[in-house]
Amino acid sequence: MANDFDICIVGLKCYDLLAGESVPRYLGGIxxxxVSLAKGLAQEELKVAFITYDHGQPDAIEIDGVTIFKSFRPDEGLPVVRFVHPRMTKVWSTMxxxxxxxxxxxGGASETGVVGLGCDLVPGRPSFIFNIASDGDCVPExxxxxLGREIWLYKQGLSRADLVISQTRKQLQLMSENFSINxxxxxxxxxxxGNDFKPPAPPEPGHARVxxxxRIV
Incomplete structure (x- = not known):
């Protein structure tokens, strides 16, 4: 299918945030x-696709300039075998x-390997970008x-990445030292x-804001 998308982001838990749901099922830093990245790229007039879980929403729906494709339902498939089908196979077919x-x-996960391997199955072998989410993605532990399959798939994806993005210089150093990846x-x-934002008035004397x-860790 030739959609000529410039980039496709795979974030299975992101549909509710993309759709602007008031109470999203998943809400995390990744x-x-x-979602911020997808909308920002769309604002720059790139053609952006996004692959998420299938929550019963229409397929290939466009929201804020981002075309959202659904893959599989979170509860779909039989235990054990569903790790491969439909979870891997439907992501690949959607890609x-x-x-x-x-x-x-x-974010370092089995999903990293699924997407990395999936790029090998897409005609023309598109580029794969892996974005580090935390220091935990960069250490041998x-x-x-x-699970062993999660670790194996993560390393498979990491080895297939055409570009690895780190957030900090520490992550850059750890990824180089532990995985020999630049x-x-x-x-x-x-x-x-937005343009309608108005900054609050400065605090009154003796009523400073913090x-x-x-975060507290």
Whole structure:
């Protein structure tokens, strides 16, 4: 299928955020980053596709300039075998339907390998970009992966990536030292305020405001 998409982002849990649902089923840092990236690229007039779970939404629906393709239902398939079918096979068939020039996936997981291997199945062998989500993606222990198949698939995807994006210089160093992979550091995308944004009035004397930038760990 020749859609001539410039890039396709694979983020299975991102549909609700893309659709602007008030109570999304999934809400995490990766999801917010990928949605911001997709909308930002669309605003730059790139042709952007996105692959998500099938929640019963129409296929190939366009929202904010991003065309969303559905893959498989989260509860679809039989235990054990569903890891391959439909979870891997339907992502691959959706990637072929999209036919993008570039595929991007974020966060070290089995999904990394699924997308990396899937690029080998798309005609013309599109480029694969892997975006590091945290330091845990860059260390040999891979603390967020617990099953052997997850670790194997992640490493398969990592080895197939045409470009690895790190968020920090530390991640760049860790990826080089532990996996012998050269990454490129790119700051996270952030959607700025709209034209109608009005900054709040400065605080009254003795009533200072505090803005917490970060998290408690």
């Amino acid at each position: 999801e917010k980053v990928l 072929r339907r999209v036919g993008a020039k570039i595929y991007l996936q974020m 891979l603390p967020f992966l617990h 990454s490129t550091t790119v700051p996270l995308p952030v959607i700025g305020p 803005l917490w930038m970060g």
